[in-house]
Amino acid sequence: MNKPARTAEAEAEAVLKANQAFYDAMETGDLAALEALWLSGPQAASVTTVHPGWPVLRGRDEVLRSYALIMANTEYIQFFLTDVEVGVAGDTALLSCTENILSSNPGEGDGTVGNLIGGLVVATNVFRRTPAGWRLWSHHGSPVMAGEDDEDDEDDE
């Protein structure tokens, strides 16, 4: 690292920005932007992704292929991120958030869009610091089942 030491807040801010760029790329279907955000080089082989309900995908190529496939089958997708928290330790950042998703499948080919679907996904995103900025090393998203207990801290503490 040949940059001056930055405050923890500035670090976290930079991770949040990379994370937002990741979801923005998904929303706009910008595969090139998405590719640029994923770790390349020596760690490319250890890149992993778990899409909700999917088995694990490993390696930069397989991960990016899955995103190309998802983008091709998604007419519209919007992420409202809530509950975003970042921890930074050395050159790694651990970010967790809730993805409030609104999406639709492709329509009937007549210019209409398919049915809108709402979804709730929790994600753990791991970033590595590189000379070019923070890059995604791992994404794991999973569905949140309805009926889970809400945070009970308010009730019993």
Add this chain to the structure above:
Amino acid sequence: MNKPARTAEAEAEAVLKANQAFYDAMETGDLAALEALWLSGPQAASVTTVHPGWPVLRGRDEVLRSYALIMANTEYIQFFLTDVEVGVAGDTALLSCTENILSSNPGEGDGTVGNLIGGLVVATNVFRRTPAGWRLWSHHGSPVMAGEDDEDDEDDE
């Protein structure tokens, strides 16, 4: 780090051992062993866990409380880990695996165990190197939906 540099294989081996100890502690219901495996100190607040279908839990205390709860409600659990892969970058390790789970809920209180349940979960486990060894920073487990495409590499490549 005041230890001599170790080979990448020895590093990965140490991570695999910590990971196995994590699942062993779950199997034996050894909460003390489990607690010792989770990161403490400055990064304790950024510890996260997502159990299958659950929202994200944050902070060492909340995470450990969830394991105590799960252990109290689990009569029997066994993990057969498959497809285990580790990537190490600096002081962080990223491990993914498939948990083939056999478990049962508590029985009727007459000494019998409840029904055995099989489950398939994919996990992303993040470890940090500490002077005492590799410690868990994050665990994210999610159910694998049946009917997903199997790996298609054999068919089309």
